[in-house]
Amino acid sequence: MSKTTKAVVKKQAKTKASTTKRTANKSVSTNFVYAFGKKTDGNATMRDLLGGKGANLAEMASIGLPVPPGFTISTEVCGYYYDNGKTYPASLSKSVLKAIKQIESQLGKSFGGRSNPLLVSVRSGARDSMPGMMDTILNLGLNDVTVEGLAEISGNSRFAWDCYRRFIQMYGDVVMGVQARSEEEEEPFHEILEKMKRKLKVETDSDLSTENLKALVDQYKSLIRKRTRSAFPQDVFEQLWGATSAVFSSWRNERAILYRQQYAIPAEWGTAVNIQAMVFGNAGDDSATGVAFTRDPANGEKVFYGEYLINAQGEDVVAGVRTPNAIAKLADELPQSYRDLEKVRNKLEKHFKDMQDFEFTIEGGRLFILQTRNGKRTGLAAVRIAVEMQRERLMSQETALLKIPAESIDSLLVPVFDPKALKAAPIIGKGLPAGPGAATGRIAFTAATAEAETRKGNKVVLCRNETSPDDLKGMLHSQGILTSRGGVSSHAALVARQLGKVCICGASEVVINYDKKTLTAGKVVLKEGDYISIDGSTGLIYKGMIESADSEVKRVLEGGLKANKSYTYELFQTVMSWADKHRTLNVRTNADTPAMAKQAVAFGAEGIGLCRTEHMFFDGERIDIMRQMILAADEVQRRSALKKLLPFQKKDFVGLFKAMEGRPVTIRLLDPPLHEFLPHDDVVRRQLAEKLGVPFDFVIDRIKALHEENPMLGCRGCRLGIIYPEITEMQARALFEAAAQVSKGKKAIKIKAEIMIPLVGFRAELADQLAIVHRVAAEVMKKHKVKIDYLVGTMIEVPRAAITADEIAHEADFFSFGTNDLTQTTLGLSRDDMGLFYDQYQSKEIYNQNPFASLDQTGVGKLVELAVERGRQTKPNIKLGICGEHAGDPMSIDFCHRTGLNYVSCSPPRVPIARLAAAQARLRNK
Ligand code: ADP
Ligand code: MG
Ligand code: MG
16 A cells, blocks of 8 residues: 555545534444455345445346456445545445455555556546536546556557557546636547547547557646646556546535426435446457347337447547447348347346446456446337337236336427428438437537526537537537537437437538638538427438427327328327326326316327416407406496306307316316406507496506515415305306306216315305306206206315315315415415525525426425315315326326326326326335
């Protein structure tokens, strides 16, 4: 052990003494290091502790796959590291030393030794893979002495120096922070490398000679000295701990935080660190490195998919430094290795029973596997792989259902380019189809521009030579991503697949010039801001804007395409029928018009859970009558206006009842504050006064009288119907008249109407409105001599309603949780006014996710649970549903299932997602 190492270890031991107690309280195990190789401590089930990468390395080692030996420092150490001022448990350095010794003896190499030096990689690895978000360092253990040793033992000094320059580059970047200082600046190491390549007029890094590489090493070292005022460390243990700390620290870098936000990964999980003996894909022309998928992750087809580079190291393939070859070509270049790889492909799929994304390296013709994980895939691929693997008996129906992220169903339903418009559009280039779908937008050359343009309301396609993890935010904001470099496992492709973004990568004829801000494809030159269209299913790039059209599934559902003509539809139908078999939660829709209702029924909606009647008043001449009603000076005037509104409202209800063909329909009475219907500018106000034959001043006075400081908490909801009972009366009459009409005659439909009173907080409020509804119902039924099946209930959307649900349940036949308002009122936070602070909240990880998008289960959810419990105390059979935005969110749906609701009601396009999510909730909570 060198002097520096001893110093490091001692320093750690000292800081530990004061903190061990705290860790002991948390009952953290004393074992922090888990080996894999000849002796393997871990397995695939230990992802929480070992991270996904570490757990699977252990698993692969124990089923006999060729994995270079190494060990994993557990995620508990990451927790310790952050809890204790970035220090380590006292016993760690000893365990690490022991684990290094084990590798040394397995391979007959020595770490820091000159004659046969052991080099290692130091790799991050969280519980869920976060590709490219955290850091990895390769070739660690090289210094000015060991590099000579490596050159001698390999008989290949070019190779040794290539490893050394790669190591300094990575270490300098990741550990010592020598990086580009702005988005426009090139990576400094990369820049030096490019400069040298230009000077020597060589194409790729593999053309550099030993002497060139030695010079490069010198230049790299002086760059580090210039930037950091310290030297690149020669002590291998100092290197090891520096790299380990850098990997732990990368858990909290900006892009990792953003990524966790996107995928709701808790900050507490932490990353593990994997330290593994290096194998070398850059050891000559019978060496290679690559990434492969057991199936196509873009469209799900069962084909071997992936790419590799001869004489290169891992990062090269992903970073898009050289454009890699498609995996099929390996069969010609290194036939035996290709056959070995095919065997591994099969073994991995059979063992892990899911599509695998794995990394391999071939060193002198010998194959090594460096990583495997369940491959990230597009929504379309997720569905196809699950369905086909179930048919191949690799998984059960239940597992297949759980394997499909519910949101993925959406990618079978998103619009495609309109076939006619597509034929007419000029093709300007082609790349690799990496994320299926159609995207049209203005060209943005930087992530920052993409974000800024989107905030202005423009749609953009992010066009870059290649993307890096720092572009994540810009990618999120784009309709699609186009890169000129990099293959199907490049960063751009990977992220696009995961985000469900349309993506084309490696479009090598496309030249992007960041300085001039142009994109050139053949003779066509496009500028930033010009329209471009990309088809991520075919890889074709088009100039200009292209109209979109309905997806195949939608065309089949609406009768425009035969079912047997579309494999996508077959996949959709298969998954939906499985889902319906397994779910207990009903799925309804929020729809205000017959067209919306019909669309939802085609998607499988089993009823309407929320019809917002106010939306019916904004149309054409109705708005004027509505305004007349609002401006009325007394009840007589108001009743006369309402009388004119009634036929419109009745017609709407007839349409809805017909569209729903006997399924339950929940109609909510008028909810918003009245001044929402009144005009804001004086010209329109004057016109209104003329139209209604009242003085302009009268209009102004009424508007003033209706003004509220905080309309969200003012005269709205049932309060309106209580002060203007004639409104409730009109709405109830329109509804029952419509029901009476539809339930008679030749095409009679059996009506199931559910009338919903909004914003109730007191039992007496509901009782007041109920009396009107029942009276009108009785009158209409008597008049038309029909019996109409109806329920009256309320929304639970203020905390008081939830708290007093036992009282309110005496009056209500059903509760529907209006979780938008319930979230607003519980958090004391208006959804429309989050903008000012939400970004900060996100970066500080205060909200795990947007509480308006996914139900705040620990807060708002408690109120829902309380209301369910108290409601059922009073009325065991009370019907329970949810109609807030959350009803379309899979995590919230899981909550609704667990809480025992009867149905969720979401917007029509989310109905298929909700069906799948409901089935998953049942399977998960069985
Ligand atoms: P990420 O999690 O970002 O994929 P990895 O830890 O997998 O990062 O490492 C990045 C690349 O380095 C991989 O492509 C892998 O092939 C390569 N690599 C990692 N460890 C080794 C090793 N021991 N020998 C050779 N290559 C390695
Ligand atoms: Mg990897
Ligand atoms: Mg509401």
